[in-house]
Amino acid sequence: ITVKWLLFLVAPQSSIYSKDDVELGSNNTLICFITAFYPPRIGVWWTKNNANVTDGVRFSRFYPIGDGTFNLVSRLSVIPEKGDIYTCTVEHVALDRHLTKTWDVQVAMPNVGPIAFCGVGLGLGLIGVIAGIVFLIKGRNFSSESD
Numbered sequence: 001i002t003v004k005w006l007l008f009l010v011a012p013q014s015s016i017y018s019k020d021d022v023e024l025g026s027n028n029t030l031i032c033f034i035t036a037f038y039p040p041r042i043g044v045w046w047t048k049n050n051a052n053v054t055d056g057v058r059f060s061r062f063y064p065i066g067d068g069t070f071n072l073v074s075r076l077s078v079i080p081e082k083g084d085i086y087t088c089t090v091e092h093v094a095l096d097r098h099l100t101k102t103w104d105v106q107v108a109m110p111n112v113g114p115i116a117f118c119g120v121g122l123g124l125g126l127i128g129v130i131a132g133i134v135f136l137i138k139g140r141n142f143s144s145e146s147d
Contacts, residue, residue: 009094010069012037016088016101022080030103032074032088040070043091049084080105 012034019029032044040062046053056077063071074088082105090099 008038010036010038011094012042012090012092012099014088014090014099014101016086016103018080018103019075022105024080024082024105026079028078028080030076030078030086030088032076032090032101034072034074034090036065036067036069036071037092037094038069039093040064040072041093042072044072044074045089046074046076047087047089048078053086 013036014032014034016030016032019031022028030046032046034042034044044059046057053076058075058077060073063073065071076086076088078084078086084105086103088101088103092099
């Protein structure tokens with residue numbers, strides 16, 4: 001009996017995102033999520049402003065998924081500053097070239113939608129109350145003039 005092993009390669013995909021909303025100068029974690037690759041041998045490295053980073057880098061174990069491929073998570077502890085650019089680069093035998101994802105520091109704008117909505121509602125409510133008082137006074141004056 002001859003056993004032939006089927007060798008297959010599946011190229012990874014990756015994404016990079018921050019664990020928490022970004023606050024300049026505050027600790028955060030960048031997450032590089034590498035998905036659906038085979039075999040489970042992979043190189044991952046981080047850069048900050050084009051310089052390799054090794055401090056604060058952590059890796060999960062390989063997570064097998066139901067189709068025979070694997071996932072891996074790499075985390076980088078950061079203190080983001082305005083203008084910083086981070087990359088997560090993946091090297092795998094199924095890739096023709098390295099797979100690099102970029103994350104640049106972007107501070108989330110405060111969500112002013114609900115505040116603006118409440119402010120407009122309050123303003124319209126006050127206008128309605130004032131208009132009601134004016135009509136009430138005018139109505140009383142009109143009825144007292146007709147007597």
